[in-house]
Amino acid sequence: MFFWITSALKVLVAVGFLAQIGALxxxxxxxxxxxxxxRIGPNRATIKIGSLEIRAAGLVHxxxxxxxxxxxxxWEPTGGDHFLYRLAPIAAIVPALCLCAVIPFGPTVxxxxxxxxxxPAWATDVATAARSIPLQIANLDVGVLFIFAIxxxxxxxxxxxxxxxDNKFSLMGGLRAASQMVSYEVAMGISLVGSMMIFQTxxxxxxxxxxxxxxxxxFVQPVAFVLFVTAAIAETKRVPFDTPxxxxxxxxxxxxxxxxxxxxxxxxxxxxxxxxxxxxxxxIFLGGWQFPFxxxxxxxxxxxxxxxxxxxxxxxxxxxxxxTFTLKCVVLIFMQxxxxxxxxxxxxxxxxxxxxxxxxxxxxxxVLVTGTVLLxxxxxxx
Amino acid sequence: MPGKTKVLKKPSRTISDQSYVVEVMKGLGVTLKxxxxxTAQMVSGNVPDAVxxxxxxxxxxxxxxxxxRPYAERWRGVHRxxxxxxxxxxxxxxxxxxxxxxxQCIYIKPGEYPEGDARRGYERYPVEFVIDELRCIFCGFCxxxxxxxxxxxxxxxxxxxxxxxxxxxxxxxxxxxxxxQHGTQNSENTRHEPGDAGHxxxxxxxxxx
Numbered sequence: 001m002f003f004w005i006t007s008a009l010k011v012l013v014a015v016g017f018l019a020q021i022g023a024l025x026x027x028x029x030x031x032x033x034x035x036x037x038x039r040i041g042p043n044r045a046t047i048k049i050g051s052l053e054i055r056a057a058g059l060v061h062x063x064x065x066x067x068x069x070x071x072x073x074x075w076e077p078t079g080g081d082h083f084l085y086r087l088a089p090i091a092a093i094v095p096a097l098c099l100c101a102v103i104p105f106g107p108t109v110x111x112x113x114x115x116x117x118x119x120p121a122w123a124t125d126v127a128t129a130a131r132s133i134p135l136q137i138a139n140l141d142v143g144v145l146f147i148f149a150i151x152x153x154x155x156x157x158x159x160x161x162x163x164x165x166d167n168k169f170s171l172m173g174g175l176r177a178a179s180q181m182v183s184y185e186v187a188m189g190i191s192l193v194g195s196m197m198i199f200q201t202x203x204x205x206x207x208x209x210x211x212x213x214x215x216x217x218x219f220v221q222p223v224a225f226v227l228f229v230t231a232a233i234a235e236t237k238r239v240p241f242d243t244p245x246x247x248x249x250x251x252x253x254x255x256x257x258x259x260x261x262x263x264x265x266x267x268x269x270x271x272x273x274x275x276x277x278x279x280x281x282x283x284i285f286l287g288g289w290q291f292p293f294x295x296x297x298x299x300x301x302x303x304x305x306x307x308x309x310x311x312x313x314x315x316x317x318x319x320x321x322x323x324t325f326t327l328k329c330v331v332l333i334f335m336q337x338x339x340x341x342x343x344x345x346x347x348x349x350x351x352x353x354x355x356x357x358x359x360x361x362x363x364x365x366x367v368l369v370t371g372t373v374l375l376x377x378x379x380x381x382x
Numbered sequence: 383m384p385g386k387t388k389v390l391k392k393p394s395r396t397i398s399d400q401s402y403v404v405e406v407m408k409g410l411g412v413t414l415k416x417x418x419x420x421t422a423q424m425v426s427g428n429v430p431d432a433v434x435x436x437x438x439x440x441x442x443x444x445x446x447x448x449x450x451r452p453y454a455e456r457w458r459g460v461h462r463x464x465x466x467x468x469x470x471x472x473x474x475x476x477x478x479x480x481x482x483x484x485x486q487c488i489y490i491k492p493g494e495y496p497e498g499d500a501r502r503g504y505e506r507y508p509v510e511f512v513i514d515e516l517r518c519i520f521c522g523f524c525x526x527x528x529x530x531x532x533x534x535x536x537x538x539x540x541x542x543x544x545x546x547x548x549x550x551x552x553x554x555x556x557x558x559x560x561x562x563q564h565g566t567q568n569s570e571n572t573r574h575e576p577g578d579a580g581h582x583x584x585x586x587x588x589x590x591x
Contacts, residue, residue: 032417035420036417037420038416039442040429040432040442040443043432046433338410338413342409
C-alpha cells in the first residue's frame with residue numbers, strides 16, 4: 001500500500017512538472033535568446049490586480065500563450081487520416097513523458113530514519129526497506145534499454161503527423177524526422193555501450209551509485225559524452241538538427257497542419273525532450289544526484305593528503321542530492337538552449353553523414369578502446 | 383581548342399576546424415559572453431524599461447505599438463477601391479484585376495448603370511467586388527493590371543487580424559471605406575467622365591491636340 005501511494009505521488013509530481021516545463025522553457029528560451037542578441041524579449045503581457053501590475057520578466061507571456069492555444073480554432077485538414085492525425089500529438093508527447101520514469105532524481109529516502117546518519121544496513125533490513133521511497137518512479141532492471149526503446153517510439157508521433165496531415169511539407173518533415181531519429185538512435189545506443197561496460201550495469205540507479213563511489217562518467221567516457229550529447233540534441237529535433245521542421249524549407253515540417261493545443265503538444269513535447277535528455281545526460285555522465293565529494297553519509301574528501309569527513313543527517317543528504325540533480329539539469333538545459341541559438345541548421349545530407357559516417361564509427365571505436373582497456377585492467381588485477 | 387583549366391586551391395582546414403567540436407565551443411563562448419553581458423545589463427537596471435518608457439534611449443529594438451518602422455511609399459498594404467468625385471467607385475468592372483490575380487482571390491460581379499445614367503453603355507460598374515485577403519499573396523498584380531487606377535495598395539497598413547475566416551473576405555463597401563496612407567479616398571490621377579468637355583478623346587476627334 002505504502003509503495004502504491006508513494007509511486008502514484010511520484011508519477012503525479014513528475015508528469016505534472018514535465019507537463020508545465022514546456023511553458024517554462026518557452027520563456028527561458030525566449031528570454032535567453034533575447035539576452036544573447038541584445039534584445040528585450042517577452043515583457044508586454046501583464047496581469048493587473050488593482051494597481052498592481054505583474055509582468056514577471058515576461059513569464060506571463062507563457063500563460064497568455066497557453067490560454068491562446070486552448071482557445072484557437074481546432075482546425076483539421078479535410079484530407080488525410082483523421083484518426084492518425086489526432087493520435088500523432090499524443091504519440092509524440094507520451095514517450096517524452098515516459099522517459100522520466102526510470103531516471104533517479106535523488107537517493108532512496110528511508111522514512112523511518114530521516115534524522116539518523118546513513119547506515120548501509122537499512123537497505124537490507126526488510127522492515128526499513130519496505131518503508132523506503134526510491135526517488136525514481138520505476139526501478140527497472142532494463143534501465144537504459146527501456147530508454148532506448150521509448151525514445152525510439154518518439155519517432156512514431158512525428159511520422160504519423162507527417163503522414164496523416166495530407167500535406168507535402170508535412171510528409172517531407174515526417175520522413176526527415178523518421179530517418180534522422182532512426183539514424184541517431186543507433187549512434188546514441190552504441191555510444192552508451194562503453195559506459196555500460198564500465199558501470200557493469202544497465203540500471204540507472206546503480207550507474208549513479210557507481211559514479212558516487214568511483215568518479216563521474218564524463219571522466220571515464222569523455223568521447224561517449226560528446227557523442228551522446230550530439231545524438232541527444234539530434235533526437236530532440238532542434239537546431240542545428242531541425243531539418244524536419246526547417247522553417248525556410250518546410251514551413252513547419254511535420255506539424256505544419258496542426259493548430260491550437262495539438263500544435264502546442266508538439267512544441268512542448270520538444271521542450272520536454274530537452275528536459276528529459278538533460279536528466280539522462282546528468283544521470284549517465286555527470287554523477288546523477290551526487291554533489292562532488294558527498295557520499296550517502298556526508299562529505300568525504302580524501303585527496304591530496306586532506307582528510308575531511310563531515311557526516312550529515314539522512315534528510316540533508318537527500319535534499320542536497322535532489323537539489324544537485326535539479327541544478328545539473330538546469331545547467332544542461334541552459335547549454336542545450338544556448339547551442340540552439342548559436343549554431344546554424346545543418347543541411348539534411350550533412351546530418352545523415354554526421355550520424356552514419358562520424359558518430360557511429362566513433363561510437364564503435366569507443367566501445368573497442370573501452371573494451372581493450374577494461375580487459376587489460378582486469379587481467380592485470382586478476 | 384583545349385579549354386583552360388583553373389585549379390582552385392582547396393581551403394585549408396585544420397583538424398580542429400574539420401571536427402567542428404572546437405569551433406562549436408568557440409561559438410558558444412561568444413554567445414555566452416553576450417548572454418551574460420546582456421543579463422548583467424538587464425539585471426543592473428541600466429537598460430530603461432521598454433514597457434513603461436518605450437521611446438527611451440538605449441533600447442536597441444523598436445518598441446512596436448508605440449514606435450513603428452516606416453514603410454516605403456510603395457509598400458503593398460491592404461487593398462482599397464478609389465472613389466470618383468461623386469463618391470462612386472472608379473472601377474469599371476473590366477475584370478482585368480481578377481484575371482491578373484495569380485491567387486484568384488478577387489471576385490467581381492459587373493453590372494450596367496441604370497437607365498438614364500450618362501455612363502450607361504459607356505462603362506460598367508462592380509455590383510459586387512470581393513477580395514479574400516487570406517488568399518491574397520500581395521503581389522500587386524491587380525494594381526498593375528487596373529486601367530483606371532481603381533484598386534490601390536497604398537494604404538500602408540496590414541490586414542487586420544480577425545477571429546473568423548469569413549471576416550477576411552472584404553466586400554465592396556469595406557474596400558471603399560479604406561483610405562490611403564495620406565488619408566485620401568481618391569486617386570491623384572485625373573479621370574474623365576463620359577461627356578466631359580476636357581476629355582482627351584474629344585480633343586483628338588476634333589484634331590486639336
